[in-house]
Amino acid sequence: MNHNTLWSQPERQTLMAASSGEHTMANLRLVLVLLITLVPSYKLLTGTDMTPALAVSYIALAAALMWRAFLRRRRYIPALAFFSVTLDISLITMGLCLDYFSRDTALALVNNKGTFALYFLAITATALRYDRRLSLYGGALALLSYGTMVWFAAGHYGQTPPEAHWLSRYGTFFLPDQISRLLILLMATMLAWTLVNRAAVLEQTALKDPLTGLYNRAFLKQHLLLTGERARRNGQPLTLVMLDLDHFKRVNDRHGHGVGDRALVAFGQRIADHLRAGDLLARYGGEEFCLVLSQTSLEEARQVLGKLHEVVHSQPFEVGAAYPITLTFSAGVSELGGDADTPQALLERADRWLLKAKRSGRDRSQFDTQMA
Numbered sequence: 001m002n003h004n005t006l007w008s009q010p011e012r013q014t015l016m017a018a019s020s021g022e023h024t025m026a027n028l029r030l031v032l033v034l035l036i037t038l039v040p041s042y043k044l045l046t047g048t049d050m051t052p053a054l055a056v057s058y059i060a061l062a063a064a065l066m067w068r069a070f071l072r073r074r075r076y077i078p079a080l081a082f083f084s085v086t087l088d089i090s091l092i093t094m095g096l097c098l099d100y101f102s103r104d105t106a107l108a109l110v111n112n113k114g115t116f117a118l119y120f121l122a123i124t125a126t127a128l129r130y131d132r133r134l135s136l137y138g139g140a141l142a143l144l145s146y147g148t149m150v151w152f153a154a155g156h157y158g159q160t161p162p163e164a165h166w167l168s169r170y171g172t173f174f175l176p177d178q179i180s181r182l183l184i185l186l187m188a189t190m191l192a193w194t195l196v197n198r199a200a201v202l203e204q205t206a207l208k209d210p211l212t213g214l215y216n217r218a219f220l221k222q223h224l225l226l227t228g229e230r231a232r233r234n235g236q237p238l239t240l241v242m243l244d245l246d247h248f249k250r251v252n253d254r255h256g257h258g259v260g261d262r263a264l265v266a267f268g269q270r271i272a273d274h275l276r277a278g279d280l281l282a283r284y285g286g287e288e289f290c291l292v293l294s295q296t297s298l299e300e301a302r303q304v305l306g307k308l309h310e311v312v313h314s315q316p317f318e319v320g321a322a323y324p325i326t327l328t329f330s331a332g333v334s335e336l337g338g339d340a341d342t343p344q345a346l347l348e349r350a351d352r353w354l355l356k357a358k359r360s361g362r363d364r365s366q367f368d369t370q371m372a
Contacts, residue, residue: 007299012205014130014131014200015197016286016363017130017203018076018129018130018131019076020076020085021128021129021130022038022071022076022080022081022128022129023071023124024128024130025084026064026067026068026071026084027068028063028125029064029067029068029084029088029126030064030065030068031155032061032121033057033060033061033064034061036057036060037057037060039056039210040054041054041057041190042305043162043205045309051270053142054366056091056094057095058090058184058331059091059094060312063091066216067084067087070282074296075230078131078133078134081126081131081134082130082134082137083123083135085126085134085138085141086141086364088122088125088138089119089122089141089142089211092115092118092119092122092142092145093145093149093326095148096108096109096112096116097109097147098113099112102282104154105162105166105170105259106152106158106160106162106164106173106220107153107162107166107167107169107170107171107172107173108166108170109149109152109153109246110146110150110153110178111170111171111179112170113174114182115147116309117145119142119145119185119188120184120185120188122138122142123135123139123142123185123188123189123192124188124191124192126138126139126157126196127191127195127196127199127244128194129196130182130199130203131196132193132194132196132197132200134196134357135192135193135195135196136187137192138150138189139185139186139188139189139190139192140189140299142185142188142189143182143185143189145242145336146181146185147182150175150182152213153178154172154175154178157173164348167324172215180185182264186268191224192300195338205282206211206218207208207219209282209283211261211264211283212264212265212268212269212283213265213268213291214268214281214282215280215282215283215285216283217282217283217285217290218240219282220280220282220284220290220292221343223280223282223292224240224292224343224346224347225343227280227292227294228336228341228346231294231295231336232336236294237295237296237297237298237300237335237336238292238294238319238335238336239291239293239294239297239298239300239301239333239334239336239348240290240292240293240294240333240335240336240346240347241289241290241292241293241305241332241333241351241365242261242284242288242289242291242331242332242347242350242353242354242357243271243288243289243290243291243329243330243331243332243354244288244289244329244330244331244354245263245264245267245287245327245329245357246286246327246329246330246358246362246363247362248260248263248286248287248327251263251325251327255322255325257318258320259320259321260323262319263317263319263325264326265284265289265291267317267327267329268283268289269283270311270317271289271291271308271310271311271312271333274289274307274308274311276293278294278295279291279292279293279294279296279304280292280294290347290350297335298303298335298367298368300335301333301335301357301367302333302365302367305331305333305365309329309363309364309365310327312327312328312329312332313328328362328363329363330354330357330358330362330363330364330365331354331357331364331365331366332349332350332352332354332355332356332357332365332366332368332369333349333350333365333366333368334346334349334353334367334368341371348369349368351370353366353367354366
């Protein structure tokens, strides 16, 4: 995630956590709606104080059930979370509006403390999706919805004084109180945004290589596990590439480790700049890198590696040495096999073919012919 901008898209590893968060929120939403439905259901059975809140709670329950079932069949994308937050805020607003229409007093819009508290809950729950845009969007939507109702109630309250029994139930309309509630919603938005931002910083520290800024081995294994499961489920190929810089020890010995570090950063950046959108590059350790090519067969991987060799050969690396440094790399390539194949086995096969590439003269790629 880019931490220098207010509105930025979450990175790949954050989207994985966001998917889990959205499923968690779907379950929490269902439990919460079931609890909320108890009160109007009790009133239905006893025949007391029938309001449209019953219809809203049942509509919310149906929506929560359908959304939970929908998520189980779909791959997570941020647009799904935007839709679910819009659904949450809209249902809360609908409940307040229907309460107003059934009671014909604007106090039902702005002095229903129980329903108002759901706005606060909906905003803070956006942090479960680890997307700062979602926290800002949910907070803005709640502020706009409730602010509009406060504006309407202020005008309506002055024109039509409420009846005494509504005053005893809801209290009076006091504008400073309403402003305080809007400020509470604003603070909830800031809290959710801060939580997401803090989680992203901690996640980046845990899952990014501090030198190159690429993903580290921990994230690679997590990504490979999830990507492998998806590839099997969809019947798609998946290829893993182990890359190793040739004779890199000579760079450190001749130019110093500072130059060597900058060479690793420059090499990783050049490779990353020429990858496709669905590919992932990670630093495996030392001068070793790992490349995960989604929806890519061994034959297609040959073309990808050929282009990467050309890119690295295209020009030397300016990394602060006395002269530009020429780098080359060797690679071992393996393709995901049947159901019994594992990420660890895939890594080990790619590593064996990497050794063969080095023993064959370096500056080349060797492919797992047994899987071809």
